[in-house]
Amino acid sequence: MISVTHLSKKIGEVQALNDLSFTAQDGHITGLLGPNGAGKTTCLRTLFGLLKPDEGIAEVDGINVAEKPIEAKQQLGLFPDPFGLYERLTPREYIQFFAELSGMSAKNAKQATENVIAQLNLGDISDRRCKGFSQGQRMKTALAQAIVHQPTNIILDEPTRGLDVMSTRLLRDILLDLKARGHCVLFSSHVMQEVAALCDHVIVMANGQVVATGSPDELCQQTGETSLEEAFIKLIGTDEGIAA
Numbered sequence: 001m002i003s004v005t006h007l008s009k010k011i012g013e014v015q016a017l018n019d020l021s022f023t024a025q026d027g028h029i030t031g032l033l034g035p036n037g038a039g040k041t042t043c044l045r046t047l048f049g050l051l052k053p054d055e056g057i058a059e060v061d062g063i064n065v066a067e068k069p070i071e072a073k074q075q076l077g078l079f080p081d082p083f084g085l086y087e088r089l090t091p092r093e094y095i096q097f098f099a100e101l102s103g104m105s106a107k108n109a110k111q112a113t114e115n116v117i118a119q120l121n122l123g124d125i126s127d128r129r130c131k132g133f134s135q136g137q138r139m140k141t142a143l144a145q146a147i148v149h150q151p152t153n154i155i156l157d158e159p160t161r162g163l164d165v166m167s168t169r170l171l172r173d174i175l176l177d178l179k180a181r182g183h184c185v186l187f188s189s190h191v192m193q194e195v196a197a198l199c200d201h202v203i204v205m206a207n208g209q210v211v212a213t214g215s216p217d218e219l220c221q222q223t224g225e226t227s228l229e230e231a232f233i234k235l236i237g238t239d240e241g242i243a244a
């Protein structure tokens with residue numbers, strides 16, 4: 001489970017997070033939905049310990065990220081930009097490197113790498129160099145790195161950005177499988193279809209604050225709208241930054 005309580009963060013003159021509080025449950029896919037500049041990425045970076053909050057607490061499975069960053073990171077999997085893979089490494093080498101980086105012994109990292117290669121059906125490309133991989137192959141390799149150490153929580157920042165239609169559908173299937181396995185999946189997006197298709201719970205953000213929470217259907221009911229996009233526009237009071 002991931003929770004943030006009264007989280008505030010100022011970057012320069014911008015109040016990126018402003019008394020932000022929410023919870024993402026295990027066995028659910030939770031979406032951070034908001035226009036550009038809403039504070040979604042700042043929130044996720046704070047959860048992963050890349051930024052230190054000015055006020056408030058970010059917790060992963062009850063572990064305070066600011067106080068125990070290493071322990072918290074061991075319970076987190078961060079989905080990186082799939083286009084930033086080390087192209088001279090094979091998926092096996094890449095995944096095992098990050099498994100050991102997460103604190104696993106070489107022996108355990110090797111076994112965990114084998115397990116995740118099997119889980120994501122990467123066997124046919126596991127010993128090929130990443131250079132020249134398709135978008136789908138890159139995405140699966142990047143996701144394997146994120147879950148190799150079996151974290152209970154997965155964080156993704158606009159995960160379908162730059163992916164083609166087939167890769168996007170494959171990623172959705174994998175995230176639904178992680179949910180079914182009991183993982184807490186938290187991702188940010190400003191793509192309505194993506195959120196509506198995946199999320200059990202949505203946190204609508206604007207100006208670093210929570211504007212509304214609920215399932216996609218509940219947000220529509222709250223606003224009297226029939227689509228998540230129209231509900232979102234009503235909730236944040238502007239159509240600026242909306243992506244279809």
